[in-house]
Amino acid sequence: DAGVIQSPRHEVTEMGQEVTLRCKPISGHNSLFWYRQTMMRGLELLIYFNNNVPIDDSGMPEDRFSAKMPNASFSTLKIQPSEPRDSAVYFCASSTRQPEQYFGPGTRLTVT
Amino acid sequence: QKEVEQNSGPLSVPEGAIASLNCTYSDRGSQSFFWYRQYSGKSPELIMSIYSNGDKEDGRFTAQLNKASQYVSLLIRDSQPSDSATYLCAVYFPGNTPLVFGKGTRLSVIA
Numbered sequence: 001d002a003g004v005i006q007s008p009r010h011e012v013t014e015m016g017q018e019v020t021l022r023c024k025p026i027s028g029h030n031s032l033f034w035y036r037q038t039m040m041r042g043l044e045l046l047i048y049f050n051n052n053v054p055i056d057d058s059g060m061p062e063d064r065f066s067a068k069m070p071n072a073s074f075s076t077l078k079i080q081p082s083e084p085r086d087s088a089v090y091f092c093a094s095s096t097r098q099p100e101q102y103f104g105p106g107t108r109l110t111v112t
Numbered sequence: 113q114k115e116v117e118q119n120s121g122p123l124s125v126p127e128g129a130i131a132s133l134n135c136t137y138s139d140r141g142s143q144s145f146f147w148y149r150q151y152s153g154k155s156p157e158l159i160m161s162i163y164s165n166g167d168k169e170d171g172r173f174t175a176q177l178n179k180a181s182q183y184v185s186l187l188i189r190d191s192q193p194s195d196s197a198t199y200l201c202a203v204y205f206p207g208n209t210p211l212v213f214g215k216g217t218r219l220s221v222i223a
Binding site: 031033042048056091099100101103104106 | 157161202
């Protein structure tokens with residue numbers, strides 16, 4: 001079985017540009033999580049979905065961040081406009097009804 | 113407040129020694145506990161889960177849980193340089209919320 005798939009793996013963009021990160025969860029998993037990881041703050045939960053419905057977006061840092069899950073096999077995290085402080089690794093993870101999560105390879109975002 | 117605390121390290125151990133990684137959590141009602149390993153530049157990978165008090169062994173890895181003390185640990189026997197990574201503790205708190213992760217302990221196994 002394929003694991004969680006994320007694209008792109010690396011993104012370099014200029015401040016003010018729109019960035020869209022993509023995630024395909026493991027087939028059959030009904031929960032999807034977006035995380036941001038930095039050296040200073042560790043792994044931060046941004047938002048999670050159950051059965052395609054956003055449950056908790058309290059971790060989304062600002063209105064510049066938005067996430068959607070139009071169907072069970074696809075989710076996006078969008079940053080508009082991007083800022084240098086958004087530079088981080090963004091992970092997508094998925095799970096079944098069990099609590100353990102399985103992570104994708106991540107997207108390394110650099111905003112210059 | 114749901115909190116998971118880990119010493120950030122680095123924890124340095126010689127090759128062949130036992131590495132002991134520790135984690136404390138804030139809610140006595142927590143039921144499920146997980147250890148993830150994250151190599152530099154890679155994503156977290158689930159390596160152990162434990163649900164009951166006591167020890168759970170899997171190869172060179174042993175997870176230990178003490179719910180009364182709100183303490184979970186991971187022992188790595190016969191440590192190898194390939195075990196050098198950051199180890200994240202994750203706790204499932206009551207209330208059907210997602211896992212809460214600690215900030216991780218960086219382990220360095222010296223050959």
